[in-house]
Amino acid sequence: MPPPEKRPPVQPNHVVLAQLANELQDGWSISATKGTRQLRTPSKNKYTLHKIGEGAFVTAYSLIEHPEIVIAQVHNIDGRQLDYSKTLLTEILRKGIQNAHLPHVFYCGDTPKSQLFAMPKYRVPLTKRVAKAFAIGEILRACRETGIDKIRNARGDFDLAKRGDKARRATIACARANGGVPEAVLEALQTISDFADLWTRNNIFEFQNRNLGTDSEGNLILLDVLFDIEAHDTLHGRKNRSPSDSQSPWVMWFEHLLSPGRYF
Secondary structure (H helix, E strand, O other), X not given: OOOOOOOOOOOOOOHHHHHHHOOOOEXXXXXXEOOEEEEEOOOOOEEEEEEEEEOOOEEEEEEXXXXXXXXXXXXXXXXXXXXXXXXXXXXXXXXXXXXXXOOOOEEEEEEOOEEEEEEXXXXXXXXXXXXXXXXXXXXXXXXXXXXXXXXXXXXXXXXXXXXXXXXXXXXXXXXXXXXXXXXXXXXXXXXXXXXXXXXXXXXXXXXXXXXXXXXXXXXXXOOOOEEEHHHHHHHHOOOOOOHHHXXXXXXXXXXXXXXXXXXX
């Protein structure tokens, strides 16, 4: 597939997010001096970073000067990008697709060995304090297992690496049949699934509470709901894993973050 167009047509209302999203693509860097990390942009702006988590492919930071903003650094593995989940979300936004349950993720640019993305800080992980969103999350988790079971039963094994798209379709069908998932959430899931197919069919859904969040109005946010089996296996050299062994590459990186408000 040709490289995605990086710049979304709609810019965030938050002034710093807009500045980050409008920088040039090349010339970004993250440096460390005496234990302090600093983000430098092509226009020579500087931001102090506070590390808030790390996964297999991603390191996440908040900006000390603007703690309501999160920077996700997606690392190249062996010289190439393996995790496209954030690129996918920027493409959805670039197409002008509006849905309250999709996270607002903006592509910033590239360092020599990574891609950088910016987003507002959502309330994560999903908890029972937001009862409606939590109930939807429970349905999605159950339907994810139903979707995997349907694919597994058809072949009698656990190898989902080439059938993640089928598992996603079965998951959405289950959620639609349940009746407890709002249409807007179903539409957001379908959009994510459709865009995932443009990159790879290996992605399955992942709905653990740490992969879901809420905004300041209590809307469920499908923050990190794709898991690329093949990318994870490439990183760890593991094949034919049980789907129950899957774990998001963003392992708990967003835990205990609070949403500062709605910007969009």
